[in-house]
Amino acid sequence: MTSIEMENTLSIGLESLLNRNSNSSTPKEQKTAIDLLRKNGLSTQKDEDWKYTNLRWLNNHSFHDARRVSVDKIEQWIDRHVLNNPNFADLPRLVFANGLFCSELSTALKCDKLNILPDSDFFGVLARPDREKMATLNYAMQNKSQIIHVPAGTQAGQLLIVNLGLNESNEYFSFHPRFIFTLEENSQLSIIELNIGEGNYFQNPLYEFCIDSHVKLSYMRVLDESKTAFHYSTLYAALADHTKIDTFLLTLGGAITRQEIYVKFLGEWGNLQLQAIQKLAQQQHGDLTFHIKHMVPHCQSLQNVKNILTDHARGVYQGKIFVDRIAQKTDGQQQSQALLLSDNAEIDTKPELEIYADDVKCTHGATVGALDKEQLFFLMARGIPHEQAREILVNAFLNETLEMIQDPVNSNMMKHYLSMDDEEGAIS
Amino acid sequence: MNNLLEIKDLHASVIEDSLENNQKEILKGINLNIPKGEIHVIMGPNGSGKSTLSYVLSGHPNYCVTQGSAIFKGKDLLSMTPDQRAAAGLFLAFQTPVELPGVNNVNFLRTSLNSIRVARGESELNAVDFLKLVREKAKTLSFSMDMLKRNVNVGFSGGEKKRNEVLQMSLLQPSFAILDETDSGLDIDALRIVAEGVNSLRSPDFSALIITHHQRLLDYIKPNYIHVLAKGRIIYTGGAELSNQLESEGYGRLLEEAL
Numbered sequence A: 001m002t003s004i005e006m007e008n009t010l011s012i013g014l015e016s017l018l019n020r021n022s023n024s025s026t027p028k029e030q031k032t033a034i035d036l037l038r039k040n041g042l043s044t045q046k047d048e049d050w051k052y053t054n055l056r057w058l059n060n061h062s063f064h065d066a067r068r069v070s071v072d073k074i075e076q077w078i079d080r081h082v083l084n085n086p087n088f089a090d091l092p093r094l095v096f097a098n099g100l101f102c103s104e105l106s107t108a109l110k111c112d113k114l115n116i117l118p119d120s121d122f123f124g125v126l127a128r129p130d131r132e133k134m135a136t137l138n139y140a141m142q143n144k145s146q147i148i149h150v151p152a153g154t155q156a157g158q159l160l161i162v163n164l165g166l167n168e169s170n171e172y173f174s175f176h177p178r179f180i181f182t183l184e185e186n187s188q189l190s191i192i193e194l195n196i197g198e199g200n201y202f203q204n205p206l207y208e209f210c211i212d213s214h215v216k217l218s219y220m221r222v223l224d225e226s227k228t229a230f231h232y233s234t235l236y237a238a239l240a241d242h243t244k245i246d247t248f249l250l251t252l253g254g255a256i257t258r259q260e261i262y263v264k265f266l267g268e269w270g271n272l273q274l275q276a277i278q279k280l281a282q283q284q285h286g287d288l289t290f291h292i293k294h295m296v297p298h299c300q301s302l303q304n305v306k307n308i309l310t311d312h313a314r315g316v317y318q319g320k321i322f323v324d325r326i327a328q329k330t331d332g333q334q335q336s337q338a339l340l341l342s343d344n345a346e347i348d349t350k351p352e353l354e355i356y357a358d359d360v361k362c363t364h365g366a367t368v369g370a371l372d373k374e375q376l377f378f379l380m381a382r383g384i385p386h387e388q389a390r391e392i393l394v395n396a397f398l399n400e401t402l403e404m405i406q407d408p409v410n411s412n413m414m415k416h417y418l419s420m421d422d423e424e425g426a427i428s
Numbered sequence B: 001m002n003n004l005l006e007i008k009d010l011h012a013s014v015i016e017d018s019l020e021n022n023q024k025e026i027l028k029g030i031n032l033n034i035p036k037g038e039i040h041v042i043m044g045p046n047g048s049g050k051s052t053l054s055y056v057l058s059g060h061p062n063y064c065v066t067q068g069s070a071i072f073k074g075k076d077l078l079s080m081t082p083d084q085r086a087a088a089g090l091f092l093a094f095q096t097p098v099e100l101p102g103v104n105n106v107n108f109l110r111t112s113l114n115s116i117r118v119a120r121g122e123s124e125l126n127a128v129d130f131l132k133l134v135r136e137k138a139k140t141l142s143f144s145m146d147m148l149k150r151n152v153n154v155g156f157s158g159g160e161k162k163r164n165e166v167l168q169m170s171l172l173q174p175s176f177a178i179l180d181e182t183d184s185g186l187d188i189d190a191l192r193i194v195a196e197g198v199n200s201l202r203s204p205d206f207s208a209l210i211i212t213h214h215q216r217l218l219d220y221i222k223p224n225y226i227h228v229l230a231k232g233r234i235i236y237t238g239g240a241e242l243s244n245q246l247e248s249e250g251y252g253r254l255l256e257e258a259l
């Protein structure tokens, strides 16, 4: 297929999305995005950041507006995945099903430490739909935003966000929610976000985090989408001075997933930790694309990515650190470690440093390997069957990252999703 | 027949990618019978194939058997996976135990013991009972609680790693133990503790193959036989007194006679 033909076929999938937007009163932002996509299409593998992940699957489906899910049905999922889990049961929560806000089950509406404005008309300020095509698509398909605001000085504690994708039909749904978080100075928030579901859907969320001075934010995202789901998300964050951001992404489910993150340090002494684990099997494809921009001096960013890939799974990690001319004393680190558990698994990593300041400490390292044969033999020689021995070593590989999660609720949650619930055998 | 282990004409090679089809033969026809309740010792020069024999008996994937057989408790040992061999009662104390970063020692020990119990059709030990057992064993081996809490062998001294091997042995209660230079790198007290660990297992149902370079361990553990392994073959077999002779003479005369 020539590239022209490929572009044309790509636009078939895109057409089915864009045609859903009727001619009714379309906000300016949305209209611009639609025009942009009509003119330029979506990303292709010729685009710089799209070498390893494509949108070809888009042609195979025509996409329908996601149907509203009954509250009863959503409740069943909340029972199973939230109330049954002691880590989550008591947390204030926001619930979305197929991108639509479910106020009945969103207990966080009653939380006086958070201002929540569901379905707001405001599009946000940080996103670059002119640049990132998945953000363009989000703007083109969605004219409402979910705004979560933490007032100055507020210790808002924990917030659970549940994004459910549910489709019982054979056709594909798509939904494009947009979340805007604004954290005013000296505030704190700890977010746990679950992306879970069943059936065929394409989720294309957009996130904005506007973070003011001295804010502490922890953001844990679990991607455990349906086996046939596509998830392409874009996240933008702007950090003021003295911010402390801990982010943890866990990718488990979904046919093809891509998580783009764009962070800009705009105030000094900011600290960002970006940890990610992808555990993929069969034909799964998981892409992590992170761009960190140091625009001011004295900030620290750490990216630490681990891929565990079995069968024909493919992991992608593209990490970029940009350091502006004035951003002296920047400390930027990138680490990628991949464990390939089969000969057919594949990892693609692209580390990139673009540095214009001279007094900085930036490092990147990448390792790829199989399980250590001697370690595996040792465990088996102690009577542990092969599968279990393998699991012990995989968990050991992950433990190092999990140990960096300070909050016990967060760490228990991650272990739970990785089926590494604490063994009772721990000695005191 | 009362043999626990019967090794006949065992030949084994290293599987090395770089060697392709050109496999390097290391064991060149080992014959060895170990009856129930006996302790045998293997001594021999560096590189003669002692560790290779212990690896082949426990199923290390780097080696392939090209000829011969090993029958353990009447069953074909060589067709079993390493975990099946362990469940059948075989235990190898490694010459160089590996480190397992990120794997807690107590969790490891419990998983190991319970795997073997399950394979034998016994019930798993719960956490409380297991902790009681491991504390008791650790105490008799002067193995500190701190070392139990740490990751397996990570940051352990050479001697501490060896003691961890003996702790595993005394927990798993094998019917046949291969100790590959477990006495190397041990201080005098540790050596005595290790020897007591072995002696405490001694019974008509326990046999051992002890690989060592030193006579000292044999002051504490009286073996039934001592075999000398050289260039992939057992070239000489004698009684417990042979170690004294080797200590003073070295292997020179035996090697010459064997040629």
Ligand SMILES: Nc1ncnc2c1ncn2[C@@H]1O[C@H](COP(=O)(O)OP(=O)(O)OP(=O)(O)O)[C@@H](O)[C@H]1O
Residues within 6 Å of the ligand: B014, B016, B026, B044, B045, B046, B047, B048, B049, B050, B051, B052, B053, B062, B095
């Ligand atoms: N995995 C391997 N790859 C290549 N060569 C090997 C391998 N394993 C063993 N060998 C070779 O086989 C020979 C026997 O090694 P082995 O470790 O069995 O000796 P050993 O008798 O235990 O010696 P030592 O007393 O030093 O422990 C040596 O020449 C060694 O280099």
Ligand SMILES: [Mg+2]
Residues within 6 Å of the ligand: B050, B051, B052, B095, B180
């Ligand atoms: Mg050896």
